[in-house]
Amino acid sequence: MQLFGSFAILLALVLAGYGVLAGIFGLARRDTRLIASAQRAAMAVFPVVTVAVFCLVGLILRNDFTIAYVAEHSNRALPFYYKIAVLWSGQEGSLLFWTWLLSGYAFIALLGARRKARGIAEATAPGNLAAATAGAGAAALAVPATRAATDEEEALSPRLAHRNLMPLAAVILGAIECFFLLLNNFAASPFVTLPVATPPDGNGLNPLLQYAQMVIHPPMLYLGYVGFSVPFAFCLAALIKRYPGDRWIHVTRRWTMVAWLFLTIGIVLGGNWAYRVLGWGGYWAWDPVENAAFLPWLTATAFLHSVMMQEKRGMLKVWNVWLVFATFLLAVFGDFITRTGLVASVHAFAQSDIGPWFVAFFIVALLVCGWAYFRNRDFLKSENALESTVSRESGFLFNNFILLVITFAVLWGTVFPVVSEWIEGQKIDVGRVFFDRINVPLFLFLLFLTGVGPLLAWRRTSLNSLKRNFTAPAFVGVLVAAASLLGGVRDPYPIVCFGLAGFVLTTIAMEFTRGAAVIRRRGGGGILGGWPAALTQLTLRNTRRYGGYIVHVGIILIAIGIAGSGLNQQTQGAMPYHAQMRIGPYTLVSENYTQNDNANYASNSLEVAVERGGQYVTTMYPARRFYKASNQDQSMVAIRSTPLADLYLVYAGNDPNSGDPILHAYWNPLMVWIWIGAVVTALGTLLAMLPNRRPSGGAPGGVAAKAAAAPVEEVHA
Amino acid sequence: MGTGLVAAFACVFLTAMVAYFLLTGGEAQLEDSPREAELRALRERKRTIYDNLRDLHFEFLAGKLGEEDYRRGRGALEQEAAQVTRKMEGRA
């Protein structure tokens, strides 16, 4: 199995290399057979790497400790599901996992292109949209007369862009695959055998990773990181080919949304894991590895906003291209600092010598991006001008400005210890205080823009419109801020955050109710004719816009949860039998203290009765485990979540003198809203990825037809 | 020895499968001619302008925009669409 696995990754490298070379020659000579063969080779990489992955998982499941990777990261007593997680828990395995996901993305993109090519061939067959897509006569000039034809052409354009860009995008994806396969084969092979005698058991999986979230968190994060390779490939391909029009950016945006969704889920799951596992009562510590995931997220978020400027108005083309490049390069950079020990982090893999490989790849990627840009920069000329400073366009500019300043601050703080060591010869660590102090005001301004942006019209917003749209949200915002001040919040940041949350949520609610009111006024809303139906119809008509608003609601909920941490309380003390401790509104009573032992770990557990106002609420069981194979101990946090606050109990150890268990209790207000917000964000993103459902044609009585008909002439006259 | 043989057989089988997949493919489709592509891009641009018009109109109906903003917005879109139409006529 080890031999077969090694062979598979070597074969995958050969295939990826062939795909790149054949693709380049095929495109240069316009040789359709060679291009097809290159694309098939790129597709074949995925099943071949899959074989390698199955081989490694097989070796892990069979407890084959002759393999160094298995001996180092697994052990016999490890449960089955955690053995699967061993695949990505170490340097070599996770690199193979990365390659697998990358080849999987390339496979799906190529498969999609083949299907699209077939779909396009059918759609453009004689009689089907011939005038709209193929002809060059007068009929092709007009907007197609029927809604069906328009929709079909609208749907066809991004598919055409996908198909047309795929050959070059496949070459770029293949080149990225080649880099990772080179690492898999020659720098960090997971199939290397131990140079010494086979140990009877392995070192075991890090106990910190033996949690359900940890089985899902790394794959999600990797799907996000790796996913940015696809929009990068399409964007670079469009730039090199000087693909006419703006539909290529549509393809790039959709793939970015997929990767962004996975990265968001991955980051939040990581935070959730840190909160539930690490036992310090928090979820985000601005650790270099956390920052590494956050950096491409920030630039991708900036892109998902600024891309609208390009799609709607043909502006910010250079900016968008560089945001896509930066997102990909930051994902590579994140991988680099996680894997090479460049910056000290509790999450990083062990220090290794693959750093120079990453540096070389990073430089090559940067040079290719620079070359493609300078060679084709005239292709990215802006088409439009800004008619007014008070407009949606300005809102997006400021949104991007803030996101990029945050990106810079996070990147700067992350690499500063290294920079200071290079320049000064002395390492200066940058901790939470720096990141919080710099970023919190910036994030608050971003929240403000989240509310303001949608209220501004494209091109120009008059003072009247501003008054009409801003009065109610501003009033609600001030009201909420005043209420939180009266409610006892004293820290200015949470007060501002709650006020802004009220402001933004009101703007979003207004967007939905105003839109739904139009549909209802014109007789829409389905048979029921009610608000829910009208809201559903509104959302499905423009999934991207209303899905985007739902994403904003999710982000606001997360912000509310984060602002709640300004009100946190904590206390610590010995808890012998029947001892009591007070935290928040609760009284904690120590009821029992037990010890358990099994093959994987030994554990100490404390039984704590929770009372509120003299009434019993629940019993919680914070514990501490000692994992035998890895010789590490780990606290098992007990959490009771309510919409208002979390009660978070950590078994901190035993008093060295008396032996009594020590309990560390936290009261974390509004914490649960972070996780709820993340779910809402994910659902909103999924919704935004759905295609729009147009209202039923121009048929008489159609909802939108009615909605649209009347006032046009009045206004236009 | 037995395991080695099985592994060697598996390697040969995998290579044969991949080779078969590579060699039995058809031809790729090349994109449209530059003229067609340019015309398509203009049509797409026009489509976007009409989408923008629909959005503008909906926002007006929803009461987000005043009459002045709507008129100005629509006027600008008309100019833009007319420009694109002229370009399309020039290319056709």
Place this chain on the structure above:
Amino acid sequence: MNRFWRHSALILLAMVLCAGSLRADPVADRYPQLADRLRCTCGCDTPMSGECETMKCSTRKAIDADIVWVETGPMRNDRMAVKLQYFEQKYGSRILMAPPTSGFGMVVWIMPWVAAALGLWLVFFAIRYWRKRALQGAAALSGEESAAAAPPAGDEAALKQVRAEMDRELRGL
């Protein structure tokens, strides 16, 4: 008599101070300013004014003792920056909750705001550039209009066609 009261007051004060120290307040309560700026280096990442959750923490006691020494010993009248420098030299920069605001450490604090200022300038530059282009476009249009009282026939025809299409588009939504 005066002397008696003065001595009694001093003894009382000494007793209060002793009692205070015997009560063994956490060091962080006595020296919150310094404790807030230092962090436990055991890996828990909590400030010295907070509480470390791990009972195995081996570094906290030593840092606590150093805080007491710095605040009561020969360094007690030194500036905060000097005291922090003492800890940095002894335990490494990891002990500081935030990078120093003097020397090279200052650079980390300044750069994000320099970047923000640069970014803001870029945003305003972009807005001004695009506004100028819009105004130039409008001026060119009005120039054309004054040159020939009406737009060229082709333009007018295209505009008419577009208007009709737009009306149709909005009706047929």
